[in-house]
Amino acid sequence: MKKSSIPTCPFCGRPIKKPEYLPIGFSDLEAGICECGSVYVCDVTGHNRGAAFVEALVIACAGDWDLAWDLVPDEDYKEIWVENYDISTHSILPVPTYGRKRLTSALCFIKLSEDIREAKKDRLKELLNKETSEELPRVEKKKLSKKEVEKLIINNEVDLLTAYAIAEPLNLNVIQKLLYHPDPGFRKRVAIAAGKVAARVSKFHPERVLEFIKRLIYAAADSAASAWGALETVGEVIRHTGDRYSLFIRNLLAFMQFPEYRPYLLYGFYRISQVNPKVLKSHSYLLLLNYFEDSPPEVQGLMLLTFKNLDPASIKPYLGKVKKDAKFKLFDYDAMDFKEVSLGDILKEFQS
Helix, strand or coil, X not given: CCCCECCECCCCCCECCCCECCCCCCCCCCEEECCCCCEEEEECCCCCHHHHHHHHHHHHCCCXXXXXXXXXXXXXXXXXXXXXXXXXXXXXXXXXXXXXXXXCCEEEEEEECHHHHHHHHHHHHHHCCCCCCCCCCCCCCCCCCHHHHHHHHHCCCHHHHHHHHHHCCCHHHHXXXXXXXXXXXXXXXXXXXXXXXXXXXXXXXXXXXXXXXHHHHHHHHCCCCCCCCHHHHHHHHHHHCCCCCHHHHHHHHHHHHCHHHHHHHHHHHHHHHHHCHHHHHCCCHHHHHHHCCCCCHHHHHHHHHHHHHHCHHHHHHHHHHCCCCCEEEEEECXXXXXXXXXXXXXXXXXXX
């Protein structure tokens, strides 16, 4: 009778570690990296082989999606599948004989050519540098109530809320529910807290933060649900996680075609531009200018603030069309409240 065997890398023959959720992961699939530099991703069901391949390729490229799509098979990378992998025992099971059910799970191995692998080595190492030491309060694992989460946000106890979310990631769902609060000022505070919490949770449960972002985007796309705070919160998460989840900027830009979403989106873009304009500039950010003319003062004001951080020269041709006396309520992130400003006030700040 054939026995199970230890899974090894098909490129170098070394035993591999059991796949896990990597800090650089872009999906909910478990992955690993061999000592030789090959990347492997587990498709447990056998129905996600395309997703497993893309995950392995993008991880190998250190999150560089544009590079991943430009690679040529067999020239820039090699792809090998190892069948009959059992993740529960971390072993390769023998090919089943008559009467035994065949496993559909498998490991997808990707190895880049040496020159590309060398070019991405340092960036990949940086992304994999998972922080595990957090100076957070010790808490029990439990799902908080909406009232408990609301109280923590009101009292600005973000560290304590983070500790509960790390201990029980389902608390991200509870935070999301508060984005439907009737007070727009409080919704802003929820979005800010959610971004900070999600960033630290991603160091321990990256797949849960990925799910959180997807739920926010799905909620905004659902015509039966409210988009209050959802898209803005995605911006807050990206603000605090560098380029880790920056691929979702494409999704945010796609929502700009809907006028009712533009203020939420632009608050998110503005917040990202304050700390990491490079992430926004790596996407088609100039498309935002298509929505500048004939937009309400709030949209124009937020766009001015965003482009001040991104690319002031690109928006200068539009400045002469701004009605300086037009006013709107702008959220002040220092005072944590709305204040009335005019586009003239924003222009002065823009031109300073």
